[in-house]
Amino acid sequence: MTDEKIIRELYETLENRRDHPIDSYTSNIMKNSSKTAEDKILEKIGEETAEVLIASKNQDNLIHESTDLIFHILLLLVYKEITLDELLDEFQTRMK
Numbered sequence: 001m002t003d004e005k006i007i008r009e010l011y012e013t014l015e016n017r018r019d020h021p022i023d024s025y026t027s028n029i030m031k032n033s034s035k036t037a038e039d040k041i042l043e044k045i046g047e048e049t050a051e052v053l054i055a056s057k058n059q060d061n062l063i064h065e066s067t068d069l070i071f072h073i074l075l076l077l078v079y080k081e082i083t084l085d086e087l088l089d090e091f092q093t094r095m096k
């Protein structure tokens, strides 16, 4: 699958990991522990943002680092129970 449907499939997987936790990276990060789940996800977004800046300046790994950042933003939205359709609707309202 190499079209935009992969984002919807990923989103559904993340919602499933949130609602039916297993022992996996995304389920574990969305669980509460000593740090709240939200703080852990926000910390990852901060790290991945810095990695995108460095990758862009170094002309290296920009796709890989951007994917990590986008992935963690999607994870935050799923954790906050925002649906993919709400995100897409927001983009739609900006279409000219």
Ligand SMILES: N=c1c2ncn([C@@H]3O[C@H](COP(=O)(O)OP(=O)(O)OP(=O)(O)O)[C@@H](O)[C@H]3O)c2ncn1[C@@H]1O[C@H](COP(=O)(O)O)[C@@H](O)[C@H]1O
Binding pocket: 010, 013, 014, 017, 024, 025, 026, 027, 051, 065, 067, 068, 071
């Ligand atoms: N797309 C991703 C995805 N992208 C990044 N990551 C994880 O996010 C973390 C990124 O953190 P780091 O950058 O610190 O990790 P890293 O490996 O050192 O990365 P780099 O330094 O190389 O950039 C790693 O542990 C990655 O495994 C992801 N983990 C899961 N998914 C997808 O999410 C879905 C659910 O995943 P699980 O919960 O693992 O089943 C599956 O469809 C997966 O394909």
